[in-house]
Amino acid sequence: MAAYEIRKKVRTADQVTVINETAFFQFVPSNPWILVGWRDRKDILIDLTKPMKKRHIGLVVGKAIKVEPEEKQVRLENGEVVAYDYLVIATGPELAFDAIEGFGPANGLTQSVCHVDHAVTANKAFETFCANPGPVVVGAVQGASCFGPAYETAMIIETELRKRKIRDKVPITFVTPEPYIGHLGLDGVGDTKGMLESEMRDRHIKWITNARITKIESGHMHVEELNEDGSIKKIHDLPMSYSMMLPAFRGVEAIRDIKGLVNAKGFVIIDKHQQNPTYPDIFGIGVCIAIPPMGETPVPVGVPKTGFMIESMVTATADNLAAILAGKAPTNEATWNAICLADFGDGGVAFIAQPQIPPRNVNWSAEGGWVHLAKVGFEKYFLRKVRTGHSETFYENAALGVLKTHKLKD
Numbered sequence: 001m002a003a004y005e006i007r008k009k010v011r012t013a014d015q016v017t018v019i020n021e022t023a024f025f026q027f028v029p030s031n032p033w034i035l036v037g038w039r040d041r042k043d044i045l046i047d048l049t050k051p052m053k054k055r056h057i058g059l060v061v062g063k064a065i066k067v068e069p070e071e072k073q074v075r076l077e078n079g080e081v082v083a084y085d086y087l088v089i090a091t092g093p094e095l096a097f098d099a100i101e102g103f104g105p106a107n108g109l110t111q112s113v114c115h116v117d118h119a120v121t122a123n124k125a126f127e128t129f130c131a132n133p134g135p136v137v138v139g140a141v142q143g144a145s146c147f148g149p150a151y152e153t154a155m156i157i158e159t160e161l162r163k164r165k166i167r168d169k170v171p172i173t174f175v176t177p178e179p180y181i182g183h184l185g186l187d188g189v190g191d192t193k194g195m196l197e198s199e200m201r202d203r204h205i206k207w208i209t210n211a212r213i214t215k216i217e218s219g220h221m222h223v224e225e226l227n228e229d230g231s232i233k234k235i236h237d238l239p240m241s242y243s244m245m246l247p248a249f250r251g252v253e254a255i256r257d258i259k260g261l262v263n264a265k266g267f268v269i270i271d272k273h274q275q276n277p278t279y280p281d282i283f284g285i286g287v288c289i290a291i292p293p294m295g296e297t298p299v300p301v302g303v304p305k306t307g308f309m310i311e312s313m314v315t316a317t318a319d320n321l322a323a324i325l326a327g328k329a330p331t332n333e334a335t336w337n338a339i340c341l342a343d344f345g346d347g348g349v350a351f352i353a354q355p356q357i358p359p360r361n362v363n364w365s366a367e368g369g370w371v372h373l374a375k376v377g378f379e380k381y382f383l384r385k386v387r388t389g390h391s392e393t394f395y396e397n398a399a400l401g402v403l404k405t406h407k408l409k410d
Contacts, residue, residue: 001311002090002285003057005318005391010325017058019074019082023048025386026116029307030379032153032343034119035111035244036160037127041120044383051389064091064254069261069279074254086321088283089268093249094256100141102216103245109216111244113149122244126157133166134241137221139175141213143248145302146287147176147184148342150246151196151349157244158203159345173238174200174207175223175245177299181207185304187294187358189338189351190365196349199367208236210298213245226298249302251288263290273330274317283321285313294357308339309356312407314391319408333409343375350374354405362404 007016027044034041052059063077067087074082095114097104105112111122129136138154140147154174161167178184181200182192200207208225210233215222221243223236250256251266260278262268268284269276276282287310291303312334320330338356342349348371354362385393400406 001385001391002088002314002317003052004055004389005314006088006321007055007057008391009318009322011322014325015058016056017060017082017084018048018052019060019062019064019076020048021061021063023059023061027379027383027386028114028116029149029375031113031116031119032149032156034116035113035122035126035153036156036345037123038156038160041116044116044379046383046386048386051387055389067255067258067261067282069258069282072281084281086281086283086324088285088317088321089255089288090285091252091254092287094252094266096143096248096250099143099248100213100216103141103213104247109218109240109243111242112247113153113244114246126242129242130161130164130166132241133161133169135239136170136172137175137238137240137243138172138245139211140177140246141248142177142211143300143302144177144246145185145249146246146304147178148304148306148340150174150176150244152342152344153244154205155199155203155344155348158205171239172203172205174205175211175213175221175238176207176209177211177297177301178209179228179297179299179301180209183301185294185301186338186353186356189340189353190363192349192351192365195365195367199344199347199349211236212299216240216243228298230298248300249287255288265290267291272333273320274313274334275320275330283317285317286310289313291357303357306338306340306356308405308407309334309336311391312336315407318391335406335409337405337407339403339405341371341375341378343372346372348372348375352403352405 003018025046030044033039064074065077066075102108105118105121112118140150182196210226212224221238221240225234227233256266267290269290270284274283287305316332316334319332336355338353340351347369349367350371351365
């Protein structure tokens with residue numbers, strides 16, 4: 001999206017290049033559907049070669065292993081070096097599966113929906129599980145900042161188990177570092193606490209909050225439930241036949257140790273114009289940027305960077321780059337507003353937070369079967385945007401106008 005929008009707003013003579021580890025785009029929000037077999041891998045991938053060429057955007061396929069800001073270049077795994085005048089870091093995070101013994105899909109005992117390949121692996125494990133069902137544990141580990149997919153996965157699994165007529169054989173426990181259900185790393189939005197607790201009670205899903213995972217071994221997850229003062233309230237030894245747990249995030253290796261560019265966890269430091277103060281020719285957008293947590297919690301909880309919030313960063317960055325190239329000072333600031341659709345398979349919860357981080361001007365949430373339909377529609381719409389090379393459309397802007405939700409501050 002950043003490449004499309006920057007290409008549209010900068011000068012015709014300016015060269016825009018994307019460095020991406022693969023030649024495809026993956027629609028990550030659909031990964032919980034892949035886990036239960038409602039989508040195939042091919043359904044959520046877009047080959048980037050044609051749309052990038054159509055929009056006159058260079059595409060370099062390869063893994064970036066080092067950003068060298070003094071030399072103004074990016075070094076790739078294959079030895080190639082890509083020079084830049086301005087760099088937009090939009091890498092997303094590195095997934096910290098190594099933080100807990102027995103954690104993760106590669107070398108551990110839990111599944112993930114953070115990447116399409118993880119979701120495919122999770123689906124194969126889910127099919128094996130359904131042949132011999134048992135206890136399920138879903139949630140997020142300490143330090144996680146993305147909770148929506150955990151709630152979605154728990155509810156979608158529950159919905160699929162009912163469809164297969166084996167729900168009665170599967171106890172489900174939701175485990176989260178959040179201080180309460182529906183906190184979401186945002187101290188809740190509207191009545192997300194009440195709605196999500198009610199949804200879990202209706203679906204007979206038990207939950208443990210203020211949870212710290214200490215170890216995962218075959219058939220068991222070891223969890224410490226903490227009091228508000230951080231002391232141990234209870235130790236749980238949860239039986240586990242299948243589990244999907246979201247990890248904590250950290251900055252990617254290519255930027256993690258660059259002084260002045262990133263914080264202690266490797267996230268990009270930015271100002272209100274999405275620029276890095278030390279290296280103003282570098283911008284940061286998305287999950288890779290540094291946002292302080294929302295106050296102290298017994299177990300570390302990060303702040304999510306949601307889709308529309310990130311798109312507002314994209315628009316601000318594109319406009320500010322265009323201004324700089326025209327010899328003007330950057331003035332645009334992203335609103336960091338949030339519009340979220342959390343699908344539960346046969347219903348869901350939606351919320352609007354303006355801005356995402358409180359105090360807010362708008363703090364609204366709702367639930368119903370329409371959310372599932374809206375999420376399906378959004379999936380098709382967003383994939384079409386990527387396929388056609390559009391960052392936004394007239395219809396999208398019209399809908400946002402009705403919602404009085406904007407990407408840039410006045």
